[in-house]
Amino acid sequence: MKQLPRILMILAAVSLLALFAFPMWKIVLYAPQYPDGVEMHIWINKIGGTSPGTLQNVNILNHYVGMKMIEPDSIPELQYFQYVIMGMVGLGLIVGLANRKGLFLVWTVLLVALCTIGMYDFYLWEYDYGHNLSDTAPIKIPGASFQPPLFGRKVILNFIAVSLPHIAGYFVGLSILLGFSAWWFKRKNAKDEKATIRTGIAARSMLA
Numbered sequence: 001m002k003q004l005p006r007i008l009m010i011l012a013a014v015s016l017l018a019l020f021a022f023p024m025w026k027i028v029l030y031a032p033q034y035p036d037g038v039e040m041h042i043w044i045n046k047i048g049g050t051s052p053g054t055l056q057n058v059n060i061l062n063h064y065v066g067m068k069m070i071e072p073d074s075i076p077e078l079q080y081f082q083y084v085i086m087g088m089v090g091l092g093l094i095v096g097l098a099n100r101k102g103l104f105l106v107w108t109v110l111l112v113a114l115c116t117i118g119m120y121d122f123y124l125w126e127y128d129y130g131h132n133l134s135d136t137a138p139i140k141i142p143g144a145s146f147q148p149p150l151f152g153r154k155v156i157l158n159f160i161a162v163s164l165p166h167i168a169g170y171f172v173g174l175s176i177l178l179g180f181s182a183w184w185f186k187r188k189n190a191k192d193e194k195a196t197i198r199t200g201i202a203a204r205s206m207l208a
Helices: 006-021 054-066 076-098 100-133 167-207
Strands: 024-030 033-044 047-048 152-156 161-167
Touching: 006 054, 006 076, 006 167, 024 167, 033 054, 076 100, 100 167, 161 167
Parallel strands: none
Antiparallel strands: 024 033, 024 161, 033 047, 152 161
């Protein structure tokens, strides 16, 4: 029980490595011509889908309404955010070895802050692609925007867009839960130790 907070903290750090093995988010486009959906996957360092041609199909669809092409190499977040995560993994392992309550909380709050910034950045990215449309688009609808939802389901013309976390996204949630659990158990252990010390002192006083 005494080593549990340290183990939880190390597991929290290691869980972030799932971002390099699985997609963290997915956007699925359903339409009569695509009953099974066109599923785009967003990774920590790339954008793909359920098939090699997924991104190309999405770009073709986007072209008709004037949306910019999605070019992963031109998205800076895909280039540098992976290093931020690697830094968080390394920092989390150090914090786990240090086994300090305050550090557990700082690391977890920092991860939550990074996730919040990442989601806001993702929203801005979606907004830019959905609102800044080309004047030469084959299909023009005055006042229309084609921004997919940040989270959940949205009807866009004859499409239904669904945006949800993917496997690695849930691992990030698990990492946050483990980090807070490590802090909570460490705090609980500290309180139990203080209570034990107070009980021992009281017992000695009574014997004296």
